[in-house]
Amino acid sequence: MAKEKPGIPKGTRDFDPLEISRREHIFNTIREVYRLHGFRPIETPAMENLSTLMGKYGEEGDRLIFRILNSGDFPSKVKEEDWQSRNASLISSRICEKALRYDLTVPFARYVVQHQHKITFPFKRYQMQPVWRADKPQKGRYREFFQCDADVIGSDSLANEAEIMQIIDKVFSQLNIDVIIKINNRKILAGLAGLIGFPDRFTEITTAIDKTDKIGLENVSRELIDRGLTKEAVDKLLPVLELTGTNHEKIQMLQDLLSSSELGMQGLSEVQEVFDIVEVTPLHCRLELDLCLARGLNYYTGAIIEVKSADVNIGSLCGGGRYDDLTGIFGLPGVSGVGISFGADRIYDVLQALSRFPDSTGTFSQVLAINFGPVERNYCLPALENLRSIGVQCEMYPEPAKIKKQLQYADKNNIPFVLMAGEEEMKKKLFSLKDMRTGDQQQLMLEQITDVLMKYFDR
Amino acid sequence: MAKEKPGIPKGTRDFDPLEISRREHIFNTIREVYRLHGFRPIETPAMENLSTLMGKYGEEGDRLIFRILNSGDFPSKVKEEDWQSRNASLISSRICEKALRYDLTVPFARYVVQHQHKITFPFKRYQMQPVWRADKPQKGRYREFFQCDADVIGSDSLANEAEIMQIIDKVFSQLNIDVIIKINNRKILAGLAGLIGFPDRFTEITTAIDKTDKIGLENVSRELIDRGLTKEAVDKLLPVLELTGTNHEKIQMLQDLLSSSELGMQGLSEVQEVFDIVEVTPLHCRLELDLCLARGLNYYTGAIIEVKSADVNIGSLCGGGRYDDLTGIFGLPGVSGVGISFGADRIYDVLQALSRFPDSTGTFSQVLAINFGPVERNYCLPALENLRSIGVQCEMYPEPAKIKKQLQYADKNNIPFVLMAGEEEMKKKLFSLKDMRTGDQQQLMLEQITDVLMKYFDR
Numbered sequence: 001m002a003k004e005k006p007g008i009p010k011g012t013r014d015f016d017p018l019e020i021s022r023r024e025h026i027f028n029t030i031r032e033v034y035r036l037h038g039f040r041p042i043e044t045p046a047m048e049n050l051s052t053l054m055g056k057y058g059e060e061g062d063r064l065i066f067r068i069l070n071s072g073d074f075p076s077k078v079k080e081e082d083w084q085s086r087n088a089s090l091i092s093s094r095i096c097e098k099a100l101r102y103d104l105t106v107p108f109a110r111y112v113v114q115h116q117h118k119i120t121f122p123f124k125r126y127q128m129q130p131v132w133r134a135d136k137p138q139k140g141r142y143r144e145f146f147q148c149d150a151d152v153i154g155s156d157s158l159a160n161e162a163e164i165m166q167i168i169d170k171v172f173s174q175l176n177i178d179v180i181i182k183i184n185n186r187k188i189l190a191g192l193a194g195l196i197g198f199p200d201r202f203t204e205i206t207t208a209i210d211k212t213d214k215i216g217l218e219n220v221s222r223e224l225i226d227r228g229l230t231k232e233a234v235d236k237l238l239p240v241l242e243l244t245g246t247n248h249e250k251i252q253m254l255q256d257l258l259s260s261s262e263l264g265m266q267g268l269s270e271v272q273e274v275f276d277i278v279e280v281t282p283l284h285c286r287l288e289l290d291l292c293l294a295r296g297l298n299y300y301t302g303a304i305i306e307v308k309s310a311d312v313n314i315g316s317l318c319g320g321g322r323y324d325d326l327t328g329i330f331g332l333p334g335v336s337g338v339g340i341s342f343g344a345d346r347i348y349d350v351l352q353a354l355s356r357f358p359d360s361t362g363t364f365s366q367v368l369a370i371n372f373g374p375v376e377r378n379y380c381l382p383a384l385e386n387l388r389s390i391g392v393q394c395e396m397y398p399e400p401a402k403i404k405k406q407l408q409y410a411d412k413n414n415i416p417f418v419l420m421a422g423e424e425e426m427k428k429k430l431f432s433l434k435d436m437r438t439g440d441q442q443q444l445m446l447e448q449i450t451d452v453l454m455k456y457f458d459r
Numbered sequence: 460m461a462k463e464k465p466g467i468p469k470g471t472r473d474f475d476p477l478e479i480s481r482r483e484h485i486f487n488t489i490r491e492v493y494r495l496h497g498f499r500p501i502e503t504p505a506m507e508n509l510s511t512l513m514g515k516y517g518e519e520g521d522r523l524i525f526r527i528l529n530s531g532d533f534p535s536k537v538k539e540e541d542w543q544s545r546n547a548s549l550i551s552s553r554i555c556e557k558a559l560r561y562d563l564t565v566p567f568a569r570y571v572v573q574h575q576h577k578i579t580f581p582f583k584r585y586q587m588q589p590v591w592r593a594d595k596p597q598k599g600r601y602r603e604f605f606q607c608d609a610d611v612i613g614s615d616s617l618a619n620e621a622e623i624m625q626i627i628d629k630v631f632s633q634l635n636i637d638v639i640i641k642i643n644n645r646k647i648l649a650g651l652a653g654l655i656g657f658p659d660r661f662t663e664i665t666t667a668i669d670k671t672d673k674i675g676l677e678n679v680s681r682e683l684i685d686r687g688l689t690k691e692a693v694d695k696l697l698p699v700l701e702l703t704g705t706n707h708e709k710i711q712m713l714q715d716l717l718s719s720s721e722l723g724m725q726g727l728s729e730v731q732e733v734f735d736i737v738e739v740t741p742l743h744c745r746l747e748l749d750l751c752l753a754r755g756l757n758y759y760t761g762a763i764i765e766v767k768s769a770d771v772n773i774g775s776l777c778g779g780g781r782y783d784d785l786t787g788i789f790g791l792p793g794v795s796g797v798g799i800s801f802g803a804d805r806i807y808d809v810l811q812a813l814s815r816f817p818d819s820t821g822t823f824s825q826v827l828a829i830n831f832g833p834v835e836r837n838y839c840l841p842a843l844e845n846l847r848s849i850g851v852q853c854e855m856y857p858e859p860a861k862i863k864k865q866l867q868y869a870d871k872n873n874i875p876f877v878l879m880a881g882e883e884e885m886k887k888k889l890f891s892l893k894d895m896r897t898g899d900q901q902q903l904m905l906e907q908i909t910d911v912l913m914k915y916f917d918r
Contacts, residue, residue, distance in 0.1 A: 006511065006573040006789045009557050012504035014570055016577070017584070020500040036847040038824035038854030040872075041479040045471035045603050046505060046559075046589060047525075052465065066506075067528040069555055071593040075545040083545070086534040096528055098468050100505075111473055114465040118475070120871040122857055125476075130505060134530040144504050157857035159836065166844075280837045281844045330465045365497035377618065378739045385625075385740045388495040395497030398581055398616040412579040413499075 011135070011143030021361040022351070023146075026175065026344050027128060030148045033170045034126040037163060039150050042125050044107040046132075047098045054099075056106045056329065058298075064133045067096035100132040104149045104341070105326070112153065113330035121154030121335075140314075140345065151339030153326060158270055160338045161303045161322065162277035168307055168318055168340065169283040175347065176356045178310040179317065180286045184293040185271050185303055186321075188254065191264015192240060192291070195257060196233040203297070205229070209241065212292040217241060240291060247275060247289045270302060286310075299323050305340060312350045318342045366457060367394035368410040369419040370403060379421050383431060383446050392453055394419075410436055417453065470594070470602030480820040481810070482605075485634065485803050486587060489607045492629045493585040496622060498609050501584050503566040506557040513558075515565045515788065517757075523593045525602075526555035559591040563608045563800070564785070571612065572789035580613030580794075599773075599804065610798030612785060617729055619797045620762045620781065621736035627766055627777055627799065628742040634806065635815045637769040638776065639745045643752040644730050645759055645780075647713065650723015651699060651750070654716060655692040662756070664688070668700065671751040676700060699750060706734060706748045729761060745769075758782045764799060771809045777801045825916060826853035827869040828878040829862060838880050842890060842905050851912055853878075869895055876912065 008014060015023065031041075053065055075083065078094045085091070101107055104127045112119060128148045137143055150167065152160040165181060172179045189209070193202045208223045215223075220241075221234045240257065243250050251268055258264030271289060278287060293304050302322035309317060320340030327335045351357050367387060369380040377396060384394050397406045410418050418434040425431055425443060433449050434441040444452070467473060474482065490500075512524055534542065537553045544550070560566055563586045571578060587607045596602055609626065611619045624640060631638045648668070652661045667682045674682075679700075680693045699716065702709050710727055717723030730748060737746060752763050761781035768776060779799030786794045810816050826846060828839040836855060843853050856865045869877050877893040884890055884902060892908050893900040903911070 006569040007508060008504055008511075008569075008573075009506050009508055012506060014504070014574065015502040016574070017499035017501060020502060024500075035823060035852050036850075038827075038852055040476035040823045041483075042476060043474040043479060045467055045473070046591070047468050047471060047603070049466060049468055052467075063530070066530070068559070069526040069528050069551055071522070071525070073547045075547055075550055083542075086542070088532045088534055091534055092528055100527070110465040110467075114467075115473065115475070120868055122868075124854070132505070144506070152857065155857040159830075159855065159857045163855075163857075170847075277837075277840075280840045364494060364499045368497075371618075378736075381736075381739045388629075391495075393494050393497060395583070396618065396622075398611065398614040398618045398622075409579055409581075 009143070011137030011141075013142060013144070017364060018362040021364075022357050023344065023348065025357060025361050026347050026351070027146075027148065029174050030171055030342050030344075031126070031128060033167055033174065034150050036170070037124070037167055039124045039126040042108070042111060042127055043129060044101065044104075044111055044127070046101055046130075048101060048107055048110070050093070050097055050099045052110050053102055053106060057102060061102065064135055065102050066100040066132045066134055067092055068098040068100065070095055070097055101129065102133060103131050104129060104147045105151075105339070108149070108151065109327045110330055112335070113327050113332045116332060122152055122160075123154055124150070124152045126150040140349065142345065146344045148342040148344055149339060151326075151337050153335055153337030153339075156322075156336040158273045158303075159277055161270075161274045161305075164305065164320065164338060164340050165274070165278045165283060165287060166281065168305075169285050171342065172307070172317075173284045175351065177317075177347070177350055177354070178285065179307050180288055180310055181283075182288050182290040182293045182306045182308065183271065183274065183303060184290055185267035186297055186300055187263045187267025187270065187302065188258070188291065189267075189294055189297070191258045191261035191267060192237060194261050194264065195240075196229070196236045198229055198233055201227070201229065205237075206294040206297050209292050210294040212241065243291065247287070250289050250291075267302075274303065295319065296321055301325075303338065309350050312353050314346055314349060314353075316343065317346050317350065363414050363416065365393050365395045365410075365413060365415045366453065367392060367417045367419050368406070368413075368415045369394065369396040369421075370406050371397040371400045372403075372420075372422055373400045376421050376426070379426050380419060380431070383419065383449075386446060387450065387453070390450060390454070392450075392457070416456070419449070468602070470596030470600075472601060472603070476823060477821040480823075481816050482803065482807065484816060484820050485806050485810070486605075486607065488633050489630050489801050489803075490585070490587060492626055492633065493609050495629070496583075496626055498583045498585040501567070501570060501586055502588060503560065503563075503570055503586070505560055505589075507560060507566055507569070509552070509556055509558045511569050512561055512565060516561060520561065524561050525559040525591045525593055526551055527557040527559065529554055529556055560588070561592060562590050563588060563606045564610075564798070567608070567610065568786045569789055571794070572786050572791045575791060581611055581619075582613055583609070583611045585609040599808065601804065605803045607801040607803055608798060610785075610796050612794055612796030612798075615781075615795040617732045617762075618736055620729075620733045620764075623764065623779065623797060623799050624733070624737045624742060624746060625740065627764075628744050630801065631766070631776075632743045634810065636776075636806070636809055636813070637744065638766050639747055639769055640742070641747050641749040641752045641765045641767065642730060642733065643749055643763045644726035644761055645756055645763065646722045646726025646729065646761065647717070647750065648726075648753055648756070650717045650720035650726060651696060653720050653723065654699075655688070655695045657688055657692055660686070660688065664696075665753040665756050668751050669753040669756075671700065702750065706730075706746070709748050709750075726761075733762065754778065755780055760784075762797065768809050771812050773805055773808060773812075775802065776805050776809065822873050822875065824852050824854045824869075824872060824874045825912065826851060826876045826878050827865070827872075827874045828853065828855040828880075829865050830856040830859045831862075831879075831881055832859045835880055835885070838885050839878060839890070842878065842908075845905060846909065846912070849909060849913070851909075851916070875915070878908070 074095045130144055130146050132144050189206055193199050193205050204227045208220050212220050224234050293306055300321035301324040304321040306316050307318035322338040324336050326337050371377050387394050416436050420432040430443045432443050533554045589603055589605050591603050648665055652658050652664050663686045667679050671679050683693050759780035760783040763780040765775050766777035781797040783795050785796050830836050846853050875895050879891040889902045891902050
């Protein structure tokens with residue numbers, strides 16, 4: 001067989017042991033916090049029926065879905081006329097019945113409807129799995145990436161929004177990342193669109209507002225005028241978007257402005273209630289009402305949530321919101337839910353930029369036993385089993401190679417301790433333990449070694 | 460949009476919270492043991508270049524690889540002549556460049572070659588990821604399933620085989636499954652083929668022998684004769700395959716039989732050495748030399764390993780062996796390795812059949828706080844945060860629903876304790892804690908509650 005130069009598809013990644021341990025630090029933290037709040041895990045298959053996914057992510061989304069070719073003699077199943085059309089979209093719908101998961105939300109909606117009779121509502125579920133998108137790969141954007149979602153569905157209580165704030169706060173505290181949680185509400189934005197006299201231009205207005213962070217308010221107002229708003233309307237809107245002060249002050253000013261908008265007032269009262277519940281057990285991080293937060297408004301119907309790093313300018317680390325009809329498309333209408341999704345890749349980049357990964361990530365073996373030959377090896381093996389029984393990760397170098405090579409192995413694999421036993425140690429029933437950082441070496445009994453290790457690894 | 464009846468592709472599965480917690484029990488046990496032995500994790504992408512996978516799994520394997528349709532206007536990239544051929548194999552090679560991971564071994568080989576300059580050998584890696592095969596789905600066989608592999612490559616020491624026995628033993632001890640580890644060696648089988656005068660019929664002989672478990676020795680001998688072996692040869696082979704006694708006795712008898720076969724004697728000495736090293740720290744389970752074990756001989760070159768349940772007749776729970784040239788196909792020859800793969804689905808079925816899943820699997824929230832209204836909710840929320848800070852998983856029912864409904868929620872979600880506080884408890888600064896199994900209910904201080912819970916959950 002021919003030799004091939006090995007590589008992987010663009011936009012995909014291999015993860016080495018150090019990267020895996022750092023990613024696990026992130027995933028484990030998120031999972032642990034989800035569980036502390038009573039969320040329950042589900043998993044769905046990597047492949048869904050194509051019909052489950054199509055039409056759920058807009059036209060652009062449909063194009064970015066990876067399709068899986070039908071097995072067997074797929075061309076024979078296509079009508080001659082269709083085959084001769086050579087039309088990509090038509091033919092792909094004839095030769096592909098399955099596609100790769102594009103996000104976790106649509107499969108979750110499908111899951112809830114399919115298994116509705118065995119689910120107890122409200123259903124608090126989390127799901128941490130990879131998704132695939134045929135997006136153009138670029139820095140920080142991959143064709144395979146992980147999503148870490150949690151949703152509560154079947155309850156419209158705002159206590160759920162408050163709990164999500166607690167979860168976000170806990171995850172980032174434990175990861176040692178300082179963040180700002182931004183919150184807004186679709187109903188406030190709808191009230192504002194009414195206030196300035198353009199209630200029917202909600203989509204254009206919010207699409208423009210959402211860019212404030214990137215292009216600034218001046219450009220946003222220019223865009224609004226380009227899109228047909230009057231100067232008067234924009235002049236009325238801008239000071240509202242520029243509102244400063246505490247959340248309480250912002251809400252008070254908005255209550256005056258929006259007093260005639262029932263929807264707007266409802267949005268404000270929802271935000272106020274979330275703040276009130278959150279304050280019962282105050283957050284570590286800052287929680288901020290941000291009227292320019294206007295993402296995801298083709299599905300969010302109430303709260304909109306976004307989390308940013310206070311130290312690294314990298315975009316959103318986590319986002320979410322409330323939606324009123326997740327499962328309607330699959331035949332179960334009227335199920336309200338609220339959810340969030342953590343972006344593991346961005347969180348990784350922030351931890352990397354701030355050097356905040358724990359020192360323990362990247363250490364696998366904690367002890368390497370040097371192999372001087374069969375007799376010495378057999379003397380050390382029971383000691384290693386003993387260490388494992390108390391949770392120490394350790395290994396024996398598999399062959400009696402030169403000691404320099406074995407020490408290099410310890411060094412390159414970031415193994416902090418080396419265990420050795422030659423004739424002298426065996427006679428005394430001792431072991432030499434070498435600390436690879438300091439170079440210190442002492443002859444110890446096995447029990448003393450476990451003490452040293454327990455202390456070092458802080459168990 | 461039209462309503463669709465939700466479903467998933469055949470051969471794939473949704474996992475509900477109970478199933479996830481049981482699967483995690485299996486995965487965590489295997490991962491923990493791999494780590495105790497100094498193995499390091501890697502992950503590879505779900506999609507590989509099609510050319511990386513093709514030709515690695517035989518003709519049948521090639522057909523079972525799931526191909527991913529190229530994005531964009533894929534038909535326009537196919538030559539008219541090819542398109543008109545309507546030949547499935549030809550066209551799929553023109554419209555698909557990527558495919559789904561079929562196993563973990565080939566991606567691992569590709570990984571090692573691609574990243575060889577940053578890998579320290581011997582490289583002990585583990586990898587636990589899903590794989591996909593377009594196999595006909597049937598009971599216990601899925602199109603998406605998980606593999607849990609560990610390999611040591613770049614070392615031909617038999618200490619690695621011995622370590623793998625220790626790993627298998629530890630995993631199944633911790634899972635509380637009684638198993639038999641079967642071991643054989645390709646070289647012994649080659650010696651036997653020589654002994655009976657048919658060294659060039661190695662593949663036919665071993666393919667037949669491998670079926671002994673399923674069809675019995677009588678049918679195996681019939682098959683061997685059908686395949687052109689003489690009756691004399693089969694009569695010489697059968698008593699060897701029927702050898703009983705201890706491993707030591709079997710090896711002694713084989714040493715007499717194979718004394719003239721250099722290869723056979725080498726195989727025996729390898730098996731003996733593995734047994735000798737294993738005995739330094741004896742196993743809990745039975746380790747058995749089984750001459751009928753002859754699987755995977757198109758890639759295994761030394762040890763062959765298989766694990767079976769002692770109690771449930773369900774096929775192999777774990778398999779592996781030594782291969783001498785894993786990475787040659789990708790341009791890095793001469794790298795010897797030995798590895799194993801645990802079959803999580805079969806292990807799941809055995810634990811299910813024996814009712815050996817720990818009681819804790821399936822419990823997520825440990826405490827549900829009943830929501831009597833905003834005041835009572837706000838009284839309980841800090842207590843829940845307090846419980847979470849010591850690791851108790853707990854939740855507040857999101858709205859002040861009827862208490863019967865809230866208790867049903869606890870019941871259906873397998874939540875063992877319910878926390879309640881009404882006017883009386885709030886006045887006394889206490890909480891009522893109800894044990895859902897016994898129905899017992901007591902008024903306690905928060906510190907007393909943490910004591911009860913710590914004791915119950917054995918922390």
